[in-house]
Amino acid sequence: MRRSSFLKASGGAMLVMALPRLSAPAAASDVVDYTLTAGPLRYSPVPGLNFPGLAFNGTIPGPLLRIVHGQRLRATFINKSGQGSTIHWHGMILPNKMDGADGVTQAPVRDGGSFVYEFAPDPPGTRWYHDHVSDGLLRGLFGMIVVEDPRDQRADAEFALVFHDVPKMATVAPAMMGVGKAPMTDPPGSPELIQMAPDDKMGDEVAFTAHCINGAAYPNTTRLAVKVGQHVRLRVLNANPTQTRYVRLAGHRLIVTHSDGNPLPRPVEVDALRVGVAERYDAWFEVSAPGSWLLQGLSSDPLAYEQAAIVHTEGMEDAPPMASSQSLDGVDYFTYEKAGGTGGSLSPLRGARYDFTLDDGKYGSSRWTINGKTYPHTPKIYVHRNDIVNVKFLNKTDMDHPMHLHGHVFEVTEIDGVALTSPLAKDTSLVRANGGTLRWRFRADSPAGRWLLHCHNAIHMMDGMMTLVEYV
Numbered sequence: 001m002r003r004s005s006f007l008k009a010s011g012g013a014m015l016v017m018a019l020p021r022l023s024a025p026a027a028a029s030d031v032v033d034y035t036l037t038a039g040p041l042r043y044s045p046v047p048g049l050n051f052p053g054l055a056f057n058g059t060i061p062g063p064l065l066r067i068v069h070g071q072r073l074r075a076t077f078i079n080k081s082g083q084g085s086t087i088h089w090h091g092m093i094l095p096n097k098m099d100g101a102d103g104v105t106q107a108p109v110r111d112g113g114s115f116v117y118e119f120a121p122d123p124p125g126t127r128w129y130h131d132h133v134s135d136g137l138l139r140g141l142f143g144m145i146v147v148e149d150p151r152d153q154r155a156d157a158e159f160a161l162v163f164h165d166v167p168k169m170a171t172v173a174p175a176m177m178g179v180g181k182a183p184m185t186d187p188p189g190s191p192e193l194i195q196m197a198p199d200d201k202m203g204d205e206v207a208f209t210a211h212c213i214n215g216a217a218y219p220n221t222t223r224l225a226v227k228v229g230q231h232v233r234l235r236v237l238n239a240n241p242t243q244t245r246y247v248r249l250a251g252h253r254l255i256v257t258h259s260d261g262n263p264l265p266r267p268v269e270v271d272a273l274r275v276g277v278a279e280r281y282d283a284w285f286e287v288s289a290p291g292s293w294l295l296q297g298l299s300s301d302p303l304a305y306e307q308a309a310i311v312h313t314e315g316m317e318d319a320p321p322m323a324s325s326q327s328l329d330g331v332d333y334f335t336y337e338k339a340g341g342t343g344g345s346l347s348p349l350r351g352a353r354y355d356f357t358l359d360d361g362k363y364g365s366s367r368w369t370i371n372g373k374t375y376p377h378t379p380k381i382y383v384h385r386n387d388i389v390n391v392k393f394l395n396k397t398d399m400d401h402p403m404h405l406h407g408h409v410f411e412v413t414e415i416d417g418v419a420l421t422s423p424l425a426k427d428t429s430l431v432r433a434n435g436g437t438l439r440w441r442f443r444a445d446s447p448a449g450r451w452l453l454h455c456h457n458a459i460h461m462m463d464g465m466m467t468l469v470e471y472v
């Protein structure tokens with residue numbers, strides 16, 4: 001049996017949808033076809049803004065792709081963006097030549113060209129796709145892909161939410177040259193502010209001019225209609241290219257079940273999510289009374305209110321929504337330690353060990369380095385099939401680094417010297433600024449090839465904080 005489904009570009013509304021009934025487990029021969037066409041888009045999520053965006057199928061973010069685990073995805077990429085581009089399938093274990101890593105697994109698809117990505121998406125969960133060549137990630141070439149897990153608990157309603165922000169493109173080049181000056185916008189009470197050292201610059205690299213959820217800014221964001229008694233699943237992606245985002249639903253606790261699409265050892269209940277660049281979280285809440293509440297991305301940016309959507313029960317669509325303050329003071333937010341648990345002892349290290357020091361080189365922050373080198377001169381990890389590899393990061397810079405590995409799911413085993421009782425399965429994890437350490441372990445059991453390992457902060461990645469895991 002072969003099935004086709006084509007997506008229409010129909011604005012942000014299609015991105016927020018109830019979970020379709022899961023059909024019988026897919027036959028392995030099922031193929032789901034999507035066409036993704038990249039092209040320029042004049043993007044105006046707020047009045048007066050006319051952003052020179054790039055979009056898949058005419059929307060920022062690109063269409064929500066859904067597939068059932070076991071089906072094959074065939075995505076025809078047509079590049080009309082005006083520049084070379086590839087699509088990277090973030091969080092997927094897939095044949096190396098389908099990974100979309102520019103210059104590593106394929107040459108960029110030229111403007112006017114096309115490429116067919118075909119693979120069986122794995123593992124299941126909330127994943128995403130994005131340009132992996134130049135500034136496409138900053139300009140809008142990203143979207144979410146949900147690989148439904150037929151074994152998952154059924155939600156009464158589900159919302160797929162991409163948190164993203166519109167950069168001031170004029171701040172990108174200075175950021176890359178290490179002379180960027182943008183305001184720091186982490187919320188009061190956030191670890192980003194608490195962990196600052198006295199000589200930190202109180203600045204960010206890139207400035208943002210609008211703050212969106214699924215393509216729109218408040219009050220134009222899509223309303224999320226729920227019913228009393230429902231168990232609602234949120235799938236949240238932080239597609240901001242440089243900033244961690246805190247996400248909170250007023251009046252509710254959130255039960256976090258998945259990190260980067262992978263099940264947590266046990267669900268964790270929190271007030272707010274902490275979502276690093278490129279991370280995803282699945283979080284559930286229960287609607288216990290009628291009402292209207294804001295789901296918000298928290299920050300100290302004066303325009304932070306734009307990144308909000310109303311969640312309401314029937315008949316409450318016009319009630320003023322309950323909101324949260326933009327501060328994290330006293331807020332119980334998600335941490336890796338809460339999810340993995342601490343208090344155990346470190347299991348003895350098996351396998352190879354790599355120590356990576358993340359630093360910002362000699363010339364301010366125009367070079368973001370691993371062991372003093374920028375890509376492609378950084379030290380590589382060479383693996384044989386089934387090797388166990390331990391990577392320890394030490395962050396000597398004054399910014400967190402969301403480190404990402406292509407084509408694998410790794411386990412976070414230790415944070416700042418403290419072992420996790422249950423390691424966390426992830427594909428992207430934040431290494432804390434100012435001396436923070438993080439340890440990963442993974443098994444080299446993915447398809448052979450060359451897999452990028454890099455900081456997902458778009459500036460740091462372009463400025464060299466990247467290396468490769470290579471099967472030999």
Ligand code: C2O
Pocket residue numbers: 088090130132278404406452454456
């Ligand atoms: Cu989502 Cu190489 O990245």
Ligand code: CU
Pocket residue numbers: 368400401402455456457460461465
């Ligand atoms: Cu970084």
